[in-house]
Amino acid sequence: MINVILATHGSLADALLTSSRMVYGELPHVFPIMLTENKGINSFADEFAAVLKQASKGADGVLVLCDLQSGTPWNIACHHAFDPQTQPPVAVLAGVNFPMLLLSDEIKDLQEVEQAAAQLLEQTQETLVQARLAEAAQSDDF
Amino acid sequence: MSISFVRIDDRVIHGQLVTRWAKELPCDGIIAIDDAVAADPLLSSVMKGAVQDIKVWLFDTATAIEKLPKIIASEKHYFVIGKSPVTLKRIEEAGISLQNSNKKINVGPMSARATTTTIGPNQSVNPEEIAAFDYLLQRGHQIEFRLVPDASSYSWQDARQKLK
Numbered sequence: 001m002i003n004v005i006l007a008t009h010g011s012l013a014d015a016l017l018t019s020s021r022m023v024y025g026e027l028p029h030v031f032p033i034m035l036t037e038n039k040g041i042n043s044f045a046d047e048f049a050a051v052l053k054q055a056s057k058g059a060d061g062v063l064v065l066c067d068l069q070s071g072t073p074w075n076i077a078c079h080h081a082f083d084p085q086t087q088p089p090v091a092v093l094a095g096v097n098f099p100m101l102l103l104s105d106e107i108k109d110l111q112e113v114e115q116a117a118a119q120l121l122e123q124t125q126e127t128l129v130q131a132r133l134a135e136a137a138q139s140d141d142f
Numbered sequence: 143m144s145i146s147f148v149r150i151d152d153r154v155i156h157g158q159l160v161t162r163w164a165k166e167l168p169c170d171g172i173i174a175i176d177d178a179v180a181a182d183p184l185l186s187s188v189m190k191g192a193v194q195d196i197k198v199w200l201f202d203t204a205t206a207i208e209k210l211p212k213i214i215a216s217e218k219h220y221f222v223i224g225k226s227p228v229t230l231k232r233i234e235e236a237g238i239s240l241q242n243s244n245k246k247i248n249v250g251p252m253s254a255r256a257t258t259t260t261i262g263p264n265q266s267v268n269p270e271e272i273a274a275f276d277y278l279l280q281r282g283h284q285i286e287f288r289l290v291p292d293a294s295s296y297s298w299q300d301a302r303q304k305l306k
Contacts (some may be wrong), residue, residue, distance in 0.1 A: 039288045
C-alpha cells in the first residue's frame with residue numbers, strides 16, 4: 001500500500017481535497033500538509049516529519065505530491081526521500097493538479113513507491129489537454 | 143450479453159471518471175444517453191472529444207431504444223451511461239433489458255437541485271428519480287451508489303431508509 005502526502009503552499013492542499021470529495025468521495029490514503037505564511041519553515045519541517053510518520057504506518061511507501069519544484073514542501077520532502085534511513089521509502093513529485101490527486105487513488109494498492117511515482121506522473125501528463133471536437137457522424141458498427 | 147457496465151452520471155461523459163471505470167471493466171465503447179445533450183451538437187461533440195482511445199456514441203432516449211438491441215447483440219463490450227435513472231426507466235419500459243455482466247446499475251454523481259434530497263456524497267434525488275429507482279429495483283436490478291471502483295458504496299435500499 002502507498003500512502004500519499006499532499007504538500008503545498010497555502011491552503012491549496014485542503015482545497016484540492018475538498019474538490020476531490022465532489023468527484024471521487026473521500027480519499028483516506030491522502031494526508032494534507034500546508035506551509036502557511038505565519039508558520040515558519042522550521043515548524044513546517046517538524047509538522048512534515050509528524051505527518052510522514054503517520055502516513056508511513058502500515059504503508060509500503062509514501063508518495064509526496066508537491067505543488068512546486070524547489071519550494072519548501074519539496075525541499076523538505078526530498079530531505080526525507082533521499083535519506084537512506086527513511087523507511088518505508090519516500091518518492092516526491094511536483095506539479096500536483098486536480099487529476100493527479102484523483103489518479104493517486106489508482107496507485108495506492110501498489111507496493112513500490114518508485115513505480116507508483118512513475119505511473120502517476122505518466123498518467124497525469126495525459127490530463128493536460130486542449131479541448132477538441134469529435135467527429136459529428138456516428139457509425140452503426142457496434 | 144454485451145453490456146459490461148451500466149451507470150447513471152449526471153455529467154454523462156465525465157472524462158476521468160469514465161476512463162477510471164474502463165480500467166476495471168471490459169469496455170470497447172461507450173453508449174451515452176441523454177435527450178438534452180444529444181440535442182446539443184456542440185456539447186455532444188465536446189463530450190465525445192473528451193474521451194480518447196474509446197469510441198463514444200451519444201444518443202437521445204428514442205434513438206438509444208432503437209439502437210440498443212443491436213448493441214446488446216454485439217460481441218463487443220459496451221458501457222451504457224444515462225444521465226438520469228428516468229432515462230434508464232424509459233429504456234426498460236420500452237422492453238429493453240439493461241441486465242449486464244457487472245450485475246448491477248452503478249450510480250455516480252447526481253447533483254443537488256431545487257427539489258432533491260441528499261442521500262450521499264454528491265448524490266441527490268428528486269421524486270421522479272426516486273420513482274425511477276424504485277421501478278428499476280422492481281425490475282430486478284441491484285442499484286449501487288459508488289463514485290469510483292474503490293470508493294465506499296451503498297444500495298438503493300440503504301438510500302431509501304434515509305428518505306423516510
